[in-house]
Every structure is written in C-alpha cells, then in structure tokens.
Amino acid sequence: MEPVETGVAPPVPTVGSEAHESGTPSPDLAAVGSPAPFACAEPIYVAQTGASVDVPVLADQHVDTLGAAPAPKQVHIGWTGDPSASMTMIWRTDAETLSSLVQIGPDAAFGATLPGSSFLLGTDTADGRVHEARVCGLAPGTTWHYRVGGEGAWSEAYSFTTAPPPGSTEPFVFGVAGDSRGSPGTWTAVLAGMASHGVELRLFTGDAVVQGSRVYEWDDWYDAGAGYIESVPTMMVNGNHEGLAQPYFALSAHPGNEEWYSFDYGNVHFATWNDSVASTTDWTTQSSWLAADLAATAQPWKVVFHHKPAYSGCRPNGEDANVRTWFVPVEEVGGVQLDVAGHNHNYERSVPLLGGVEVPQAEGVTYVVTAGAGAPLYENNQALSYTALSVEAHHYLVGVVEGGQMTLSAYDLAGNLLDVFTLAP
Ligand SMILES: [Fe+2]
Missing domain, CATH: 3.60.21.10 (Metallo-dependent phosphatases)
Incomplete structure (x- = not known):
C-alpha cells in the first residue's frame, strides 16, 4: 500500500497581494486593440505550511532587485481565473530576487508590463523564491506572447493560446x-x-x-x-x-x-x-x-x-x-x-x-x-x-x-x- 501522508489542509487564503492593481487595462497596450491585458483583481494565495512553520512574506514592488541567480526557472502556466480571458504564470528564482514582472502582448513586442508577487518557499533549497503573476483581460481563442522576470533577468519568450469562449463548440x-x-x-x-x-x-x-x-x-x-x-x-x-x-x-x-x-x-x-x-x-x-x-x-x-x-x-x-x-x-x-x-x-x-x-x-x-x-x-x-x-x-x-x-x-x-x-x- 502506498503511504498516506499526514498533511494538514491550509487555511483559506487570507493574505492579499498588495502587488496587484485591480483591474484597469494597461495603458501600454492602448494601441494593440481591445481587450488588452491587465493585472487581475483577485489576490494571490500565499501558500503556508499546515503548521504555519513558514510564514512567507510578500515582496513589494522592488522591480529592480535582482539576486545572484535571478534568471527565471521552471516557468509554467495555469488558470486561477477564466481560461478564456486570463492566465497565471509561476516561476522560480533565488531567494534574493524580488523583481517579479510579466510582459505580455499579442506579438513578440509584448506591449504590457504587469506586476506579480513573490514569496519564499520552504527551507530545503537555496533557490527559495516563487513568483506568480496573473493576467486578465485577454481575448479568447487568441495567442499571447509573454516573458517573466524583470529588467536584466528576463526569461525566454513563450506563448500560449487562451481558451475559446465558454460554451463554444470549437474543437x-x-x-x-x-x-x-x-x-x-x-x-x-x-x-x-x-x-x-x-x-x-x-x-x-x-x-x-x-x-x-x-x-x-x-x-x-x-x-x-x-x-x-x-x-x-x-x-x-x-x-x-x-x-x-x-x-x-x-x-x-x-x-x-x-x-x-x-x-x-x-x-x-x-x-x-x-x-x-x-x-x-x-x-x-x-x-x-x-x-x-x-x-x-x-x-x-x-x-x-x-x-x-x-x-x-x-x-x-x-x-x-x-x-x-x-x-x-x-x-x-x-x-x-x-x-x-x-x-x-x-x-x-x-x-x-x-x-x-x-x-x-x-x-x-x-x-x-x-x-x-x-x-x-x-x-x-x-x-x-x-x-x-x-x-x-x-x-x-x-x-x-x-x-x-x-x-x-x-x-x-x-x-x-x-x-x-x-x-x-
Ligand atoms: Fe496515490
């Protein structure tokens, strides 16, 4: 039989992200059409251990603070909101890198620069910071180009395609x-x-x-x-x-x-x-x-x-x-x-x-x-x-x-x- 872990459910998220602006479209994208990406309004969930041994602290907007290993690693995406209109990016850096930004747009020029948040993860690694950025206001069924990190430490450019509109019968x-x-x-x-x-x-x-x-x-x-x-x-x-x-x-x-x-x-x-x-x-x-x-x-x-x-x-x-x-x-x-x-x-x-x-x-x-x-x-x-x-x-x-x-x-x-x-x- 597989061992059963004895984790404890974390509390319902209560820590808000002061790094997130609520929902106004980025003025940087005024020229690229509507809708344009903007930072999502909902707060980022800052994970805590069940026993609250770690108390992660949100970084504020030290957009130019880079540590010794600021290059984004393990960049990956998922949805915290509507798959047809949003995307969430997560990546890792060294603990000292506080710069936490995403650039996104309909082409490789991106167009919008939006803030993310970051927090420390665990105690068994030197590369202990998790960054998360949430982008809303995306057009459905559309390919978006993005990169994460900050000035002097941008990731490669990646792309994803938003889901078709809810209810769409598009295959x-x-x-x-x-x-x-x-x-x-x-x-x-x-x-x-x-x-x-x-x-x-x-x-x-x-x-x-x-x-x-x-x-x-x-x-x-x-x-x-x-x-x-x-x-x-x-x-x-x-x-x-x-x-x-x-x-x-x-x-x-x-x-x-x-x-x-x-x-x-x-x-x-x-x-x-x-x-x-x-x-x-x-x-x-x-x-x-x-x-x-x-x-x-x-x-x-x-x-x-x-x-x-x-x-x-x-x-x-x-x-x-x-x-x-x-x-x-x-x-x-x-x-x-x-x-x-x-x-x-x-x-x-x-x-x-x-x-x-x-x-x-x-x-x-x-x-x-x-x-x-x-x-x-x-x-x-x-x-x-x-x-x-x-x-x-x-x-x-x-x-x-x-x-x-x-x-x-x-x-x-x-x-x-x-x-x-x-x-x-
Ligand atoms: Fe299992």
Whole structure:
C-alpha cells in the first residue's frame, strides 16, 4: 500500500497581494486593440505550511532587485481565473530576487508590463523564491506572447493560446496523466507524447512526487517539464503523496482554494476535489460543493478528475470507498459523463455505470484510471464485472472534444494506441 501522508489542509487564503492593481487595462497596450491585458483583481494565495512553520512574506514592488541567480526557472502556466480571458504564470528564482514582472502582448513586442508577487518557499533549497503573476483581460481563442522576470533577468519568450469562449463548440484537445512520482524522465516522455497530439490543456490526477514536502522533488518535476509547461496549462489535484504540502499550493495555479475547484474550457465543465483529505477537510464540504457546482453549470459536458478511483480492479488499492460514498452519487445526479482518476498505476476503463450497474453511455458515468506517468506499474489488475479494459503500461490519455462528441484515446510511451472510446453528452 502506498503511504498516506499526514498533511494538514491550509487555511483559506487570507493574505492579499498588495502587488496587484485591480483591474484597469494597461495603458501600454492602448494601441494593440481591445481587450488588452491587465493585472487581475483577485489576490494571490500565499501558500503556508499546515503548521504555519513558514510564514512567507510578500515582496513589494522592488522591480529592480535582482539576486545572484535571478534568471527565471521552471516557468509554467495555469488558470486561477477564466481560461478564456486570463492566465497565471509561476516561476522560480533565488531567494534574493524580488523583481517579479510579466510582459505580455499579442506579438513578440509584448506591449504590457504587469506586476506579480513573490514569496519564499520552504527551507530545503537555496533557490527559495516563487513568483506568480496573473493576467486578465485577454481575448479568447487568441495567442499571447509573454516573458517573466524583470529588467536584466528576463526569461525566454513563450506563448500560449487562451481558451475559446465558454460554451463554444470549437474543437479542442486535452490530455490527462497521473502518478509520475519517482520518475521525472517518464513524465517528460508523457509530456512529449501529449504534445504530439496537440493538447491545449493538461489535467494531472495527482502524485506528481513521492513526498510533497520535498521541494527538490518538485524541482525535478518542473525541470522535467521544460519545453512543455511554459505554453500549455497544467491543472493538478492533490494526491496522497502530495499530502497537501506547501509546494503543491505554492507552485501550481488553480482557481479558488486550489484544492477543489472547477473551470470551463469551451463547452466542457471540468471539476476536481481532494480525495486524499486531511483532518480539517471533510467529505461533506466537498461533496456539497461539487453538487452545487455541477448544478450551476450549463455546459453539456461535465468531466471530473481526482486521485483515488471509485471503480478499479487494480489491487492492492482497488476502489476508494469514500469516493464511492461521497462523490459517485453526486456525479450521477450532476450529469457527469467522464470520471478520471489516478492512484492505481495502470490504465483502466469501466463500462458506463449508474449505481454500479451498466447502463447506456449517455445515462451513466464512464470511469477511467490513468496513473501511468512514471510510478512503478502495479501488476495485479483484475477484470471485474464493470471492467471494459485494463492495461499495465506507462501511458497518457488524450481527449478530443468536437461539439457533441468526445473521443478519448490512451497511448503508451511508444505512441501505440491502448484504447479508444467515444462519449456523447
Ligand atoms: Fe496515490
């Protein structure tokens, strides 16, 4: 059995960012059209350890303060707001570098310079500062060019494309993988495989690292993503190996409390929660939240991703009783078509299920386990009554959404097709 970490849920964010101006468009971009990028109004979540051993302090706008190693590292992006109109950039520097800026625009000339924030991360690394910048006011379905850092220490120039407008039936491609822990090289191969299929966003089903509190493991994980994570957002969940440790929160960009959240991309509503709960997080809070969240969306597609599977024939972990009790009924009532989990190191797909009984696809939930991004494979798959397919292989999942059809394909790291199936809303 995998060890269960004993992290403690962090407090709801209370530390605001005085580095952020609320929402007026940058005057620098007046000439490049509307809408133009501006700094987001919501505060940046400054992660703290559960026991509050570290008390990170926000930098103020020392835009010209550079340390000995100010070059931005591990630049990566995610969403804390609307994927069609915003982006969040995170990067690392040495602890002394306080300059924390993003330049962004519709072409390589950028046009707007916006402030970020920074805070210290942990105590087990000399490269201890995390920088985060949030950009709002972006046009949907548009490619944006950006760089981060500050004068004298800019990163390379990167680009990303915003999501189409919410509700759009424009086709798009998403990738899903999980459980890379202990094998950053395999994670790189997974990222390369996903890129070959043109994924526009990535979901990660947890257990990126063996021990979530070890910053050096996260360094390995983000270093392994170079060339991929700067341009395609990654949305994660907390696995039992993350243990709700500070780096999970500090280094990822998610909406809300970053532990359970949802977002829309095109006509798909994606939602996630933390099924490796700690003492201060209970099941009812998240279950109630998910029910309300699913009830509130008008999107025809509802996809949930989380760590521990509700249905899995892979032993020893098997199915998670709490997920079945607290989330499966909510998913069924809420009209979820696809549930993607990790934790059990193989690939599995169930038949469509309602109350544990096979039903026509559109009437039930299809459950997939994708936990093949590097952790040692489990060798004890069992075909149970609900098992459509199980494969022991390192792999990743690619979803192609084309309006009223979603095609999911699982590939191994040699590019071989392991499974393909289609869903209708
Ligand atoms: Fe796990």
